[in-house]
Amino acid sequence: MPMIKIAGDTHTHTVLCGHAYSTVIENVTQAKKLGHSFLCVTEHAPAIPGGANHVYFDSLSFNMPRSVDDVLLIKGAELNIVDYQGNVDLSDHIVEKLEWVIASYHPLVIEPASIADHTRGWVKVAENPNVHVIGHCDRLFAFEKRPVFKAFQETGKIVEINANLLNNPVAINGCREIAALCAEMAIPVVVSSDAHICSRVGQIDPAAKILEEIGFPQELIRNAKHDRFIQTLKQIGVTDL
DSSP states (O other), X not given: OOXXXXXXXXXXXXXXXXXXXXXXXXXXXXXXXTTOSEEEEEEEOTTSXXXXXXXXXXXXXXXXXXXXXXXXXXXXXXXXXXXXXXXXXXXXXXXXXXXXXXXXXOTTTSOOOOHHHHXXXXXXXXXXXXXXXXXOTTSSOOOOHHHHHHHHHHHTOEEEEXXXXXXXXXXXXXXXXXXXXXXXXTOOXXXXXOBSSGGGTTOOHHHHHHHHHTTOXXXXXTTSSHHHHHHXXXXXXXXXX
C-alpha cells in the first residue's frame, strides 16, 4: 500500500462539466469520509465540450461557501490551453478571482502538433502569472522537458502528478519522467485524482506508487499536509482561510 498520502484533492470535477457524474456535495462527502481537510473544485473551463460557462467562474467566489461539513472548499478551475502561444479560455479578470488555477492541454480542445509547438506552448503558459498549476503535462502533447521545466521552475509553477488514466506503460513512464525532473529541480508538485465521480476523489494510489518508486521528496508535495497547502494558498494570495 503506498505510503504517500494527501490532505486534500487538488483536482476534481462535477456534473457541471458534462462528462462527470457527481455534485460538489457528493465530492465533499467522499473527501470527509477520507479524512481530508480541503477539496479543490476545479471545473473544466468553457472551451472543452460541456465545460462550465464564464458566468459560473465569475460568480464562484461569492456563490460557493468557504467550507461544507468542515471541508475547506478551494474555488478554482481547470483552464484549457487553446493554442501554442499559451492562451487560455477564460479572461484575466475572471481568472484573477479564482484561488486555484490549473492549465491543461486537452485533445478535445486542440489537436496535438509538433514537439516544438508543444514546447513553446508550455513555456508561454509558464509565463502566465494567473496559472498556478501545470495540469497533467505527461499526456499526449510531447515536449522538450528541460527547457519547459526550467520555465516552470523560474516562474514558480506547481506541477501536477495526476493519478487518472495511469493504466498503461506509456502513461506510467511519462509520469515517472516528469516526477523525476521535479525531484531533481526541486519543483513543487501536487498529487491529484482528477476525479470525475465522487468515488474517485482522493484516489491517488497509481501516482503515489510512482513517487515512492523514485524516492520522491515528500516535502515537495504541496498537498501532503494541510498546513503546507494552506501556506501555498497564502503565497498565491488567498487570504480568507
